[in-house]
Amino acid sequence: MKLRHLACCMFAVSWVASAQPSEIALEIPVIETSQYHRPYVAVWVEDAQQQPVKLIALWVEKPDWLKDLRRFWRKIGRSNTTLVDAVSGATQKPGNYTLQWDGKDDSGATLSTGRYTLFVEAAREQGGRSLVKHEFDLPAQGAVIEMAAEGELGVVKATIR
Template sequence: MKFVITRLIVWFSALLLSGNVIAAPSEITLELPQIETSQYHRPYVAVWVEDAQQQPVKLIALWVEKPDWLKDLRRFWRKIGRSNTALVDAVSGATKKPGHYTLHWDGKDDQGQMLATGNYTFFVEAAREQGGRSLAKHAFQLPATHGVIEIAAEGELGVISAVMR
């Protein structure tokens, strides 16, 4: 799976030099592409952040229909889904049809505390019954500055962007 690494490295370099400190991405936009197939099922989607030790710190969104299929979001399932059912229940919402969606994140962890200075990774994972699976990720540092994260479309995920404010 290829990511737009060069573009993201350039963005983060500019980001670190600009000097406007903020907590974290505040607005995340993601696209679910229209996929032409005879049996289309809406994808399950998870959006979360992990720390430098690859431990989940914030579950931003989870769109699911039936818990039985949650395991198809493989990384999400290993990191959060199977061990934190209370959080999964609290955050989960209905699956979405193809389109553009905006999520908001205040830079806080699952306990409501601001994330500490350090290295983090932003994840978006999608899996569709009778379809494919896609995992997009992007490393970032806190404190961060104004800018935009952009991840190119691939498979079950369209373009993903996060605006730093």
């Protein structure tokens, strides 16, 4: 199976303090196929050194298939099973979903000023793989990130606060 990759443009904005969390809206598209399995989906943030700082969401069914989320597996999945267990939830059917992120890392500390990358990866048994990413700067207020639909993922849109 082939990994699809889409990188969008960088987006920088000035900071205005906000108590509202960032929102990440993502779509799992309807895929017409004779044998459909719900995709595994991971959403996380990495710092400028490509180190994971926050696992926002992980939708899985069986841990054996986590390796199909290739970047997620290399960066987080194989080395931090405690975090994976704490964050993981059930796979989702096609539809639109909204996630919230408070701007903090996995330890609960507020992320410092700098460049970060939002990743969304999806893999489906007997289906394809998709990975989309977008860089953003912190601090930010209302930075809007939009990533085009790509295979197993519909449009991903985030408002970083």
